[in-house]
Amino acid sequence: MRLREFDDWTLSPYTGWTRDHWAALADHLLLTARRHASPSNARVSFPGPPGGYGPDVDGLEGFARTFLAAGFRVAGEDGRDPLGLMDWYARGLAAGVDPKSPDRWVRVDEHDQAKVEAASIALVLHLTRPWLWDRLDPVVREQVVDYLAPAVGSAYPPINWVWFQLVVEQFLASVGGPCPDIPAGLALTDGFVREDGWYADGAERAYDHYVGWALHFYPLLWCEMAGPADPAADARRPGYLLRLERYLRDAVHLVGGDGSPLVQGRSLTYRFAAAAPFWMGARAGVGDPGLLRRTASGIVRHFAERGAPDEDGILTLGWHGPWRPIAQSYSGPGSPYWAAKGLFGLALPADHPVWTAVEEPLPVESGDFQLAVRAPGWLVAGTRSDGVVRVVNHGTDHARPGAHRSEPALYARLGYSTATSPILAGGFAGQPSDQSVTVLDEDGAAAHRTGFETLLLERLPSGTLVGASRWQAHWVRPEEGPDHGHGLPGRVRLGPWIDVVSAVRGGWEVRLVRVTTSPLIPSGPLRLHGWPLPALEPSGELTVRAATGGRTLHSRLVAGPGLAGPGVLSAEDATPLAPWTLVPYCGTDGPADPGAWYDAALYLGGEAPAAPPTVSWTGVTAVVTWPDTTVDALPAP
CATH class of the missing domain: 2.70.98 (Beta-galactosidase; Chain A, domain 5)
Incomplete structure (x- = not known):
């Protein structure tokens, strides 16, 4: 994969990256994925031992998560699709939801992991509606609804998964599917709200990359799916925007000068999915476009220059190169492709300010x-x-x-x-x-x-x-x-x-x-x-x-x-x-x-x-003298 030929150090003085780099990376990942698809395209099974949930789930993950990248790519081009992505995924979609197909997908009411993948499928069907959903055979559309319908009223863990249910339910509502109880799910997500624009991933002190790539990613997308005429979306959108704007002010401080995200929290094999909240900020119009793109481009460039994807064009289970111990028990060979959420910026057209603004430095570069x-x-x-x-x-x-x-x-x-x-x-x-x-x-x-x-x-x-x-x-x-x-x-x-x-x-x-x-x-x-x-x-x-x-x-x-x-x-x-x-x-x-x-x-x-700080004690107060001669008194708690 040759990306340096696209470098533009005038527009992007910190990374050199432009929209052309992102498009080339997405296309490379998508064309490589085709080599690992089943004959019907419904399952994309990447090399490696099966994940903890077995090969059927692995194949569904491979389809649904690469489908995200395909959807972003076509949506940002307003339907222009020289790689035939929509036709390729339409064929796989038809086989996956057909209960008689040998490649039919694990259903939402058969395995919980299908609840996660169903959300990606529903989201892309929404984003690409004129070029995919509207062109599907009526029988296929009916089978898609049947496949997604068990999400309505189903039990979802009270964490970021609630948004998977809401996305599926909102899509079903838009195509005449079963009537969902969206207000109950939204009320549950309100319990995740914390100080300064942050969310916790559930009731525990769970703070990690899911705050950005899930809990800030889905609320504003749900508002888009519900539409401006929806009273609940209209009422909630200002709060989601305020929290995202405040969160991003902290989040840009958590990226290193080399583009590395913080090495903390589970699901690290999703890698540059960490760029997703910065693209969401750009889509929502909050934050400085040049800083948002510099942050996102720094993250994906960090991995692209360090072995992800690998020489075969595959995102392996690992961080830079393959390293299986980083995976959780739920991870399989298709799991790393949730990194596609970090490609969300491609859903924004080339003339969007986030693509035309000059990069601004990260806080750690300033x-x-x-x-x-x-x-x-x-x-x-x-x-x-x-x-x-x-x-x-x-x-x-x-x-x-x-x-x-x-x-x-x-x-x-x-x-x-x-x-x-x-x-x-x-x-x-x-x-x-x-x-x-x-x-x-x-x-x-x-x-x-x-x-x-x-x-x-x-x-x-x-x-x-x-x-x-x-x-x-x-x-x-x-x-x-x-x-x-x-x-x-x-x-x-x-x-x-x-x-x-x-x-x-x-x-x-x-x-x-x-x-x-x-x-x-x-x-x-x-x-x-x-x-x-x-x-x-x-x-x-x-x-x-x-x-x-x-x-x-x-x-x-x-x-x-x-x-x-x-x-x-x-x-x-x-x-x-x-x-x-x-x-x-x-x-x-x-x-x-x-x-x-x-x-x-x-x-x-x-x-x-050169020299460490020194500590002296006055009673229960520690007096710290720092190398720059600053002196602080720290009373013991």
Whole structure:
């Protein structure tokens, strides 16, 4: 796939990408997909072992998710279709909904995953109505309605899936299908609303890429499907617009200078689906068009230049190249094609302002920043010199306060970034072994953090960010069950309470830690783990340095009084970013001193740190002096 020939550094001074790049990428993915289709085109089965739901679901996913890309492509060209996409997918659609076809699809009332794929099919039928639905044989249209109809009144999980039901129901309503109970579904989605334009993916503290590529993506599309004459859509649209505009102001801060999205949350194999909310902002007319396109183009270019799609034109299960452990138990070889949602900008015509505006720089390209994002409880720091965005997490764990579940690496770690990944595989997976504060039991097992209470999240007058959380350490023997990327219940053993205060400035975090015990719950050794650095080989250096992706990164941990170390944990094939992952750590030699405060400084950045921040104590107040000479006083919670 040759994309550099389309570069335009005048229109796009940060990425070089134009609409021609996006169109070429979409066409490449779609033409490659045809090579893996069944004779009827109804199933697109990409190479690789079947997913957790079996080959029938895999084939449906391959069709429905590539259908998204085809629909966006034709809609944005106002029906111009030189590749014959609508004819090709019309043939597959007819076979898929025909109950007598050997390639007929798994139905919505046969398997829950079909509820997800049905939404993509309904959405594209809406977007391409003049060029596909209106030209279908009446029998096929009737069979499409029959296929989608079981969504009406069916049980959907009370998370982003509710929007899948609403999209299908709204399409059915537009073609004379069964009468849906749309108001009930809309009322349920209102419960997802959080501060500053954010949504939670359900009742738990579930904040991840689904906030953008699902919970902000569908509401305004539903308004379009319902039409301007629909009273509910007319009443809701202003609120959806306000929340999207506010969310995007935070979201542009969560993309690295190299275009990498935050490596956090489940379903990361959907990759550049992370661009979807920025395109939705452009379609809805909120946000700066040049910044929105720069953000979206940066994301997709990041993956296109790092092996996604691969040399055969396939989006594999992985992040850059193939890396199967990143997938959840529900993922199959067709699952990565939800990345097609990131191609939504192609549904906008070439003369739309988002395509004609000159690119504007990302926040991390404009200068260093520190931002407190309240809904997910994140302290976000970006540094222009290396383009790295870091998140220190005191609000997200995909659980509720007091829940004693295993700690999900993708949600409950204390830190995430656009340049690192939590440990997801290998001998250290399943235990807090990076960006964590934990205590060890008598067997050396690390306790979990899930269920913490958020105590503090603010920006000081100096610009320094401060956050704090508290939890009861606990050990979990998880129950057997599907891995959806978040914590699992199981047999629980409770440990001491842990308080953590974070002060964040630039690439540094000062971390204050206290362990509180009781006679019935003794303390164990305290362990602090730093940033997990992607590396080409193992290392025992105390200041960890690694070169990957053409750049050098440094991870450093400076232990304060009472903490021994640091040492370096080396984990092989533990993340999708590099062959090795290096994690600095420190801790107490014996049980932590109950009630005492410990401190450590953690660093992640492209430049070797000249000097760490220092901490002195005045009673229960920690006085932090930063390398730039700023001084902050941090009272203990």
